Amino acid sequence: MKTFLRRLEILNFLQSQHIAVSTDTIVNHLENSGHLDSNQIQTRSLFRLIQRDLNFLLGDKSDDFEAIENNKEQLTYDSFDEFDNDFGLGVEKGTGKSLLWKLSPYQKLNYDFERMPAFMALALSLSEKHLKQVLPSETRIELKKLFENAQDKLIKSEQKLSSRHYQRLSQSVEFFQRGQRLQAASFNPNILDTIYRAILLGKRVTISYLRGQTAKEYELHPYGVVIMLPKLYLVAKKHEASPEHQSFRSFLVHKIQDIAIEQNANHVPDNFDLRQYLDAGHMDVFLSYDDQGHHTLLLEVSASKNSNLIEDLKENPLSPDQELTQINTETWHLSATVKRTIQLKNWLMALGNQAKILSPKLIQDDLLQAIDAIRARY
Numbered sequence: 001m002k003t004f005l006r007r008l009e010i011l012n013f014l015q016s017q018h019i020a021v022s023t024d025t026i027v028n029h030l031e032n033s034g035h036l037d038s039n040q041i042q043t044r045s046l047f048r049l050i051q052r053d054l055n056f057l058l059g060d061k062s063d064d065f066e067a068i069e070n071n072k073e074q075l076t077y078d079s080f081d082e083f084d085n086d087f088g089l090g091v092e093k094g095t096g097k098s099l100l101w102k103l104s105p106y107q108k109l110n111y112d113f114e115r116m117p118a119f120m121a122l123a124l125s126l127s128e129k130h131l132k133q134v135l136p137s138e139t140r141i142e143l144k145k146l147f148e149n150a151q152d153k154l155i156k157s158e159q160k161l162s163s164r165h166y167q168r169l170s171q172s173v174e175f176f177q178r179g180q181r182l183q184a185a186s187f188n189p190n191i192l193d194t195i196y197r198a199i200l201l202g203k204r205v206t207i208s209y210l211r212g213q214t215a216k217e218y219e220l221h222p223y224g225v226v227i228m229l230p231k232l233y234l235v236a237k238k239h240e241a242s243p244e245h246q247s248f249r250s251f252l253v254h255k256i257q258d259i260a261i262e263q264n265a266n267h268v269p270d271n272f273d274l275r276q277y278l279d280a281g282h283m284d285v286f287l288s289y290d291d292q293g294h295h296t297l298l299l300e301v302s303a304s305k306n307s308n309l310i311e312d313l314k315e316n317p318l319s320p321d322q323e324l325t326q327i328n329t330e331t332w333h334l335s336a337t338v339k340r341t342i343q344l345k346n347w348l349m350a351l352g353n354q355a356k357i358l359s360p361k362l363i364q365d366d367l368l369q370a371i372d373a374i375r376a377r378y
Helices: 002-016 023-032 043-058 062-070 118-131 137-156 161-170 189-201 274-279 309-315 342-354 361-377
Strands: 089-093 099-103 203-211 214-228 231-238 248-252 256-265 294-302 323-328 331-339 355-359
Touching (some): 002 023, 118 137, 214 248, 214 274, 309 323, 342 355
Antiparallel strands (some): 231 248
16 A cells, blocks of 8 residues: 555656756655655665656566666666656656656556455445535545546456455445434535634634524634534634633534635644544533533333343443443443433433432432423424
8 A cells, every 4th residue: 555655646746847857856845745764774675666666667678677777877868758658657867877767748647457356446445435515625536547447446446356255245234324314414525625624724713603594704813623413513612812711612514604714813722633522522502501410320121132222332332431240131220431422312212211310319310300291292
């Protein structure tokens, strides 16, 4: 995989250059861009590694390459047909014994790597399938050819058992929304692109955000985008002076009516981690704004022999400290640290008569109030 990405970077670098560049220049670029580690590989070995990469990119003329590197004074333009390869790569004599490399200005970069490993093709195929709706549009455009070649790689390799399995696997991985499925709200992809661009540039944004029937304007410090099927959220901090408003908030992307990138810098704490933010439950919806603390929930769970509830709870605990204690053949006690959220209330209601809340009374009351409200509707 590293080899594939390194060769791809060589082609990208050459495409960005207006003049032919030496092998040394390519090596320096790869070191600076993190595609080579000079601390682990000696300089001479680095040079020979890139020679092999360029050798491969030249195609079937590659067998002459090391001989040419060792005897460059014999090189003539007839030694290679300029740009006569899949990637439009050309080579010419430089000063002394150096070789200079360039891409044809008339040929777009071709990512059709015949030796793309099947696992790479599978990864690209799955990425396109599941991330195309949330990737920045510029990224989708840049990767379009790569995605197409990945699919082509899997299809063309069907005669090989392992590759046929890769093709089958690419069609056999799906995301699924648990519970009652809801249709995803439509959103303007340009809004999402602007969010990504602001994060990339480290700039604030001003958004027009729909609350009910009224749009309200906010100046935000954007940090990231969270996918919670079927919704997309922007996680950001409001630009307000008072300390009590400095916490991060989530904004539904489909409710953002308009967005503009500001010139002012985006201020996000260095220690802020989006994964930790989510794991801490900050995307949960609390039943009470004044109570966002932890509670020890004690349930009496009834599960018959044909029920998978206990097995599910063992495999998917309610919390890291969950404890399950068997009372008799069909009764268990569950203890777990939870927060008073809508998610917890809905989960408890979905259990129906399979669970009884023993404590705390506060969560008992949350459930009873919800049941009374439902009964009142009928």
